[in-house]
Amino acid sequence: MNMIEGKIVDVIKKEIFEGSIHFSEGIITRIDRHSVSTDHYIIPGFVDAHVHVESSMLTPNEFARLAVCHGTVGTISDPHEIGNVLGKKGVEFMIENGLKTSFKFHFGAPSCVPATVFETAGATITVDDIEELFKLPRVNYLAEVMNYPGVINRDPEVMAKIDLAHRLGKVVDGHAPGVMGEAAIKYIEAGITTDHECFTKEEALHKLRHGMKIIIREGSAAKNFEALYELIDEYPDLIMLCSDDKHPNDLMRGHINHLAARAIAKGCDLFNVLRATSKTPIEHYDMDIGLLRLGDPADFCIVRELKTFEVLQTFIDGNLVAEYGQSFIKKHQTETLNNFNCSPIKPEQLKIASHNSAEVNVIAVEDGQLVTEKTTAELQSVNEELQANVDKDILKIVVVNRYFDAPPALGFVKNFGLKEGAIASCVAHDSHNIIAVGTNDNDLTNAINLIIHERGGISLAHGAEKHVVGLPIAGIMTDQDGYEIGREYEILDQRAKELGATLSAPYMTLSFCALLVIPKIKLSDKGLFDGEKFEFVKLIN
Numbered sequence: 001m002n003m004i005e006g007k008i009v010d011v012i013k014k015e016i017f018e019g020s021i022h023f024s025e026g027i028i029t030r031i032d033r034h035s036v037s038t039d040h041y042i043i044p045g046f047v048d049a050h051v052h053v054e055s056s057m058l059t060p061n062e063f064a065r066l067a068v069c070h071g072t073v074g075t076i077s078d079p080h081e082i083g084n085v086l087g088k089k090g091v092e093f094m095i096e097n098g099l100k101t102s103f104k105f106h107f108g109a110p111s112c113v114p115a116t117v118f119e120t121a122g123a124t125i126t127v128d129d130i131e132e133l134f135k136l137p138r139v140n141y142l143a144e145v146m147n148y149p150g151v152i153n154r155d156p157e158v159m160a161k162i163d164l165a166h167r168l169g170k171v172v173d174g175h176a177p178g179v180m181g182e183a184a185i186k187y188i189e190a191g192i193t194t195d196h197e198c199f200t201k202e203e204a205l206h207k208l209r210h211g212m213k214i215i216i217r218e219g220s221a222a223k224n225f226e227a228l229y230e231l232i233d234e235y236p237d238l239i240m241l242c243s244d245d246k247h248p249n250d251l252m253r254g255h256i257n258h259l260a261a262r263a264i265a266k267g268c269d270l271f272n273v274l275r276a277t278s279k280t281p282i283e284h285y286d287m288d289i290g291l292l293r294l295g296d297p298a299d300f301c302i303v304r305e306l307k308t309f310e311v312l313q314t315f316i317d318g319n320l321v322a323e324y325g326q327s328f329i330k331k332h333q334t335e336t337l338n339n340f341n342c343s344p345i346k347p348e349q350l351k352i353a354s355h356n357s358a359e360v361n362v363i364a365v366e367d368g369q370l371v372t373e374k375t376t377a378e379l380q381s382v383n384e385e386l387q388a389n390v391d392k393d394i395l396k397i398v399v400v401n402r403y404f405d406a407p408p409a410l411g412f413v414k415n416f417g418l419k420e421g422a423i424a425s426c427v428a429h430d431s432h433n434i435i436a437v438g439t440n441d442n443d444l445t446n447a448i449n450l451i452i453h454e455r456g457g458i459s460l461a462h463g464a465e466k467h468v469v470g471l472p473i474a475g476i477m478t479d480q481d482g483y484e485i486g487r488e489y490e491i492l493d494q495r496a497k498e499l500g501a502t503l504s505a506p507y508m509t510l511s512f513c514a515l516l517v518i519p520k521i522k523l524s525d526k527g528l529f530d531g532e533k534f535e536f537v538k539l540i541n
Contacts, residue, residue: 197518
């Protein structure tokens with residue numbers, strides 16, 4: 001029998017009382033009310049209601065080792081990143097790695113692998129694959145249905161996956177950025193229960209009023225908290241919080257606890273905040289995570305106070321997994337699965353031929369958003385080759401197919417801010433081909449080839465200066481120490497900013513420039529793509 005004392009925060013009855021929690025074999029067996037000598041608070045453990053673990057560049061085991069230090073006890077994790085690289089086998093890798101870890105990962109069966117037919121992925125996940133995945137432990141839901149045109153138009157293949165989930169009693173996650181009006185209603189009526197892609201309050205309210213739950217996202221790239229936090233008090237039982245994509249240096253510093261603290265600082269009600277970080281996702285996804293009730297799993301954290309949520313200890317199934325910033329989760333070595341088959345490229349492959357100056361379509365990124373704008377620019381031709389305009393912050397962007405040798409896809413992007421050098425990443429949603437942005441072809445070539453040599457990773461090239469963080473597992477993850485990877489990533493991030501990058505997270509923003517299912521214009525390995533019309537567009541007008 002184990003016992004912990006403190007001020008117990010009951011999110012069900014919305015009360016705080018002094019007392020003790022007794023637990024045995026991972027289950028809460030008794031809760032007593034009595035005066036205590038400590039000022040610390042016992043609260044339900046935090047849950048990230050939507051996260052792609054792979055975006056941390058860490059295996060589930062390493063992700064958990066960092067997350068528990070911030071009071072996180074479980075996640076709703078969509079493994080479609082590795083699914084796009086390795087298919088069902090990759091998803092099974094994530095589940096198995098998570099089950100070996102003292103952390104409550106709950107995975108979804110990826111619904112859209114590949115995300116679209118307009119890009120090259122490494123695998124396909126069929127409805128039969130999804131049915132097999134649903135038989136595995138802690139596979140609780142159908143992961144975000146990104147093909148919203150397919151849902152709205154009732155595409156038979158898309159609907160077969162949704163119908164399967166409903167038949168098996170699994171909830172269905174949504175992904176419908178900017179979708180409003182009758183289109184949103186048709187999407188919701190298909191039985192899709194959540195959306196984490198809302199970037200305006202108007203959009204979120206529309207979806208809430210038609211029966212959806214909204215997951216407020218604040219990650220390393222997409223930051224929607226400021227626009228949506230008021231919903232925590234306005235719709236207290238329909239709101240959850242998530243990171244979606246969290247780079248390792250950010251995860252080192254905080255997780256959902258930081259969002260809870262920000263919500264309290266904004267004046268949100270304590271119990272509404274803690275419901276959004278625990279009760280609502282736990283109940284919505286039927287997670288085997290406790291809420292400090294008799295008979296519940298002993299999952300909780302102890303915090304110093306209820307404003308900053310400084311985490312002192314984290315318990316999962318009654319086991320102390322973190323204390324004062326130190327993780328006690330055991331580290332596991334893993335097998336190295338990969339699917340990486342392209343050859344190094346040459347600078348001449350990056351030339352954009354044009355006899356004359358020309359008007360081109362340009363991807364305009366915005367800091368803190370995944371949605372891009374479509375704009376145009378007049379670029380000069382030198383030696384019958386279109387030139388980037390670094391002075392006007394119009395840079396070349398490249399996507400290289402990692403699965404087989406093919407001509408690179410080329411385009412132009414605005415608002416990265418780089419004045420010198422190039423950066424590249426094989427974490428490139430959702431197919432995880434190589435994506436790079438840079439000021440000149442030589443640095444672009446070097447940055448891309450660094451990743452090809454490592455068979456995955458993120459890189460930076462600036463003349464003779466070359467840096468790479470290798471990610472050998474599926475080309476997007478590593479099982480190396482998460483804190484060390486976080487520090488290595490931070491060095492590249494800082495160096496990119498020293499070379500002029502003005503974005504708060506240049507690598508994360510770059511990784512979404514190939515995500516075709518988020519408008520308005522992106523670049524796949526097959527070319528420039530209009531995410532509103534869902535069709536390719538010409539680079540040169």
